[in-house]
Amino acid sequence: xxxxxxxxxxxxxxxxxxxxxxxxxxxxxxxxxxxxxxxxxxxxxxxxxxxxxxxxxxxxxxxxxxxxxxxxxxxxxxxxxxxxxxxxxxxxxxxxxxxxxxxxxxxxxxxxx
Amino acid sequence: xxxxxxxxxxxxxxxxxxxxxxxxxxxxxxxxxxxxxxxxxxxxxxxxxxxxxxxxxxxxxxxxxxxxxxxxxxxxxxxxxxxxxxxxxxxxxxxxxxxxxxxxxxxxxxxxx
Numbered sequence: 706x707x708x709x710x711x712x713x714x715x716x717x718x719x720x721x722x723x724x725x726x727x728x729x730x731x732x733x734x735x736x737x738x739x740x741x742x743x744x745x746x747x748x749x750x751x752x753x754x755x756x757x758x759x760x761x762x763x764x765x766x767x768x769x770x771x772x773x774x775x776x777x778x779x780x781x782x783x784x785x786x787x788x789x790x791x792x793x794x795x796x797x798x799x800x801x802x803x804x805x806x807x808x809x810x811x812x813x814x815x816x817x818x
Numbered sequence: 819x820x821x822x823x824x825x826x827x828x829x830x831x832x833x834x835x836x837x838x839x840x841x842x843x844x845x846x847x848x849x850x851x852x853x854x855x856x857x858x859x860x861x862x863x864x865x866x867x868x869x870x871x872x873x874x875x876x877x878x879x880x881x882x883x884x885x886x887x888x889x890x891x892x893x894x895x896x897x898x899x900x901x902x903x904x905x906x907x908x909x910x911x912x913x914x915x916x917x918x919x920x921x922x923x924x925x926x927x928x929x930x931x
Contacts, residue, residue, distance in 0.1 A: 707861065738919065747907065748862065748921040761918055795861055797919075805850055805911065807919055809861035 708732065709810035717751040717816045723775060726813045730762050730777055730798030736760065737779040742793040754779055755802035773817055786817045820899035830928045837895040839925045841908035844889060852919070853882060853893045857904045865893070865906075895927075903929045 708731035718724055730737050739751040750763035754773035765771075768786075773779040783790060793814050799807040828848050831837045843851075849870040854862035866877045868884050868891075881894040891908050905924040912920055 707863070709861075711861075721861065729859075740921075747923045753918055760831075762838075789847065803850075803918065805865070806867065807852070808864055811861045817830065 706806040707810060710794060711794075711796050711810035711813050714811065714816050715816075717818060718786060720786055720788060720817055721783065722786050722817075724786065725814065726783070726794050726796075726815075727753060728779045728781070728796030728798075730731040730779070730796075731808060732778055734798035734808075735802050736778065736783070736799045736802040736807075737773055737777070738797040738799075739765075739779070739781050739787060740795045740797065740809075742795060742812075744792075747794065755800065760802050783815070788817050789816045791815055823862060827923065828926045828928070830930055831898055832930050833900060834897055834904050837893075837898045837902070837927055839893045839895075839906050839908075839927065841891040841922055842889060843846065843891060843908075843910045843921075845910060845912055846886075848910045848912050851882070851884065851891050851902075851907045852908045852911070853880075853891075854909060854921075855902075855904045856907060856924070898927075900929050900931070903927060 710729040714729045736755045738753045740748040742748050751765040752771050753761040757773050757778050771781045793812045795812045797807040797809045841907045845885045852867040853865045856862045879896045883892045905926050907924045909919045909921045
């Protein structure tokens with residue numbers, strides 16, 4: 706158990722809908738990272754937050770947004786969902802915001818039908 | 819473009835043998851590297867990391883070697899066990915640019931009995 710909690714574990718929704726994925730970082734970690742993993746693909750960096758502020762942005766679509774709350778949990782919002790958005794979405798956390806010792810949650814499997 | 823890549827997508831070894839998984843990176847500014855293990859349906863699990871001021875680091879049954887001259891990283895697993903079967907990713911922490919942890923495509927390690 707990495708200490709990073711993601712909910713829900715599975716999510717099935719229709720095209721055009723909006724969903725919110727939640728991540729609770731490990732105790733003491735200030736930084737949260739979001740990654741997308743499509744079938745048989747590597748992990749694509751989406752966005753990073755550090756202590757409530759956006760730190761870095763990767764290949765995140767405009768239909769996607771995220772935020773980190775004062776209690777340091779983070780939410781990833783995916784809207785106007787398309788079939789191609791079906792993937793595993795992982796959250797990772799680390800103490801610092803420099804990517805060192807980043808630990809991952811178990812992911813949310815999103816299926817868009 | 820810059821990327822972190824793996825030499826082989828799949829690797830099969832006999833149980834008890836040693837495994838070596840390779841990774842090439844192209845960003846000379848990267849200062850930190852992590853190896854992750856991902857089992858089916860689970861999140862990436864932190865295995866071992868190494869900073870660019872080191873060329874070798876050992877953990878329990880694992881060793882990571884870093885050759886900055888040729889921008890090459892390897893993960894050695896000693897006396898592989900069935901539980902080592904997974905996809906292994908190397909990740910590069912980029913100091914510059916928007917992205918922090920950049921992942922390679924992964925190598926699937928299969929242990930034969």
